Amino acid sequence: MSDKVLVTGGAGFIGHILVKYILDNTDWEIVSIDRLDYSGNLNRFSHMLKDYDEVTKKRVKIIYHDLKSEVNNLLESQIRDVKHIFHLAASSHVDRSITEPMTFVYDNVVATGNLLNYSRNLDNLETLVYFSTDEVFGPAPEGVSFKEWDRYNSTNPYSASKAGGEELAVAFENTYKLPIIITHTMNVFGERQHPEKYIPNTLWKLRNGEKILIHSDSTKTKPGSRHYIYSEDVASAVLYIVNNKDKLAKSSLDQYGARCKKVNIPGTKELDNLQVAELISEYSGLSLNYELVDFHSTRPGHDLRYALDDSFIKSIGWEPNYSVDESFEKMVRWFLDNPEWLDF
Numbered sequence: 395m396s397d398k399v400l401v402t403g404g405a406g407f408i409g410h411i412l413v414k415y416i417l418d419n420t421d422w423e424i425v426s427i428d429r430l431d432y433s434g435n436l437n438r439f440s441h442m443l444k445d446y447d448e449v450t451k452k453r454v455k456i457i458y459h460d461l462k463s464e465v466n467n468l469l470e471s472q473i474r475d476v477k478h479i480f481h482l483a484a485s486s487h488v489d490r491s492i493t494e495p496m497t498f499v500y501d502n503v504v505a506t507g508n509l510l511n512y513s514r515n516l517d518n519l520e521t522l523v524y525f526s527t528d529e530v531f532g533p534a535p536e537g538v539s540f541k542e543w544d545r546y547n548s549t550n551p552y553s554a555s556k557a558g559g560e561e562l563a564v565a566f567e568n569t570y571k572l573p574i575i576i577t578h579t580m581n582v583f584g585e586r587q588h589p590e591k592y593i594p595n596t597l598w599k600l601r602n603g604e605k606i607l608i609h610s611d612s613t614k615t616k617p618g619s620r621h622y623i624y625s626e627d628v629a630s631a632v633l634y635i636v637n638n639k640d641k642l643a644k645s646s647l648d649q650y651g652a653r654c655k656k657v658n659i660p661g662t663k664e665l666d667n668l669q670v671a672e673l674i675s676e677y678s679g680l681s682l683n684y685e686l687v688d689f690h691s692t693r694p695g696h697d698l699r700y701a702l703d704d705s706f707i708k709s710i711g712w713e714p715n716y717s718v719d720e721s722f723e724k725m726v727r728w729f730l731d732n733p734e735w736l737d738f
């Protein structure tokens with residue numbers, strides 16, 4: 395019988411690509427829990443599944459549940475006996491976290507607590523991956539890349555709530571010996587990303603002839619920058635980490651003996667906001683009209699630069715499959731062929 399895995403937030407942007415990657419690269423049965431809010435919808439899931447045969451489709455089951463409520467007996471009976479858990483369900487939009495911080499505390503801390511508490515009773519659980527973010531470390535000065543065990547410095551409620559969930563996961567590893575792996579992932583882009591996010595939103599604006607406002611520093615000369623990684627590469631990194639747990643020993647201890655496995659999933663390349671818009675313009679053939687605006691110094695909670703150290707994941711042998719240019723071209727073509735995914 396095939397192993398069973400649980401993906402929380404499987405109808406979300408990264409979650410549905412992880413489900414696809416698992417379907418393509420394993421024989422695992424997949425159960426996904428999702429509350430199907432504005433950012434996670436069944437259309438995304440069924441659009442992704444439409445090209446699979448019926449046998450493959452039957453390997454996936456999606457269950458509606460909001461993890462702010464505990465995993466009850468009925469839900470437990472529908473999940474049963476999972477070997478790996480990938481916990482992606484979260485509220486993830488920084489601007490929304492600034493206007494409604496408590497939503498993020500409930501979705502990212504309380505809901506994580508409910509999932510961890512449920513996982514304590516699973517006899518055959520081998521791995522629980524908690525999906526964290528580079529944003530827990532706060533802004534990275536030029537030349538600095540944060541390592542797995544560096545200090546947190548949240549500058550908005552989203553990153554603080556992700557750091558809170560992360561620290562709960564560390565506690566459950568230490569207290570109950572749950573087999574936790576924490577990943578810090580950088581900015582992810584790819585097919586079916588929600589159009590409120592910068593990359594699909596920029597393509598939408600270019601298509602409609604709108605000016606792109608490039609978020610920059612106070613002098614309006616230096617655009618903010620991020621390291622970007624393609625969604626399929628994130629899925630490949632996560633499966634590589636789970637399948638190579640024996641190589642993670644060095645990531646499980648910091649210099650003071652803190653215990654829990656943590657792995658950075660770095661971006662493939664650092665791009666500033668203007669370079670991103672230029673790449674989208676180049677691959678879509680649509681002309682770019684832009685203006686640099688001072689965003690980061692006037693808006694609290696928005697950081698100019700994030701960066702993660704990539705030496706550990708490289709040292710255990712993982713490499714991305716796509717360069718940023720290849721994946722940008724592939725993604726832009728996909729959105730132009732599927733324009734309904736650019737509309738809010």
Ligand SMILES: NC(=O)c1ccc[n+]([C@@H]2O[C@H](COP(=O)([O-])OP(=O)(O)OC[C@H]3O[C@@H](n4cnc5c(N)ncnc54)[C@H](O)[C@@H]3O)[C@@H](O)[C@H]2O)c1
Binds near residue numbers: 481
């Ligand atoms: N997108 C990125 O660039 C990025 C980078 C680093 C880390 N992450 C992390 O990866 C994960 C997935 O991000 P994403 O971009 O796919 O987000 P997303 O918003 O597209 O998907 C999140 C999914 O979780 C579900 N969800 C939210 N709260 C829930 C709850 N209380 N109970 C059940 N389901 C709930 C939503 O319905 C949605 O389907 C998140 O944990 C996020 O913090 C994302």
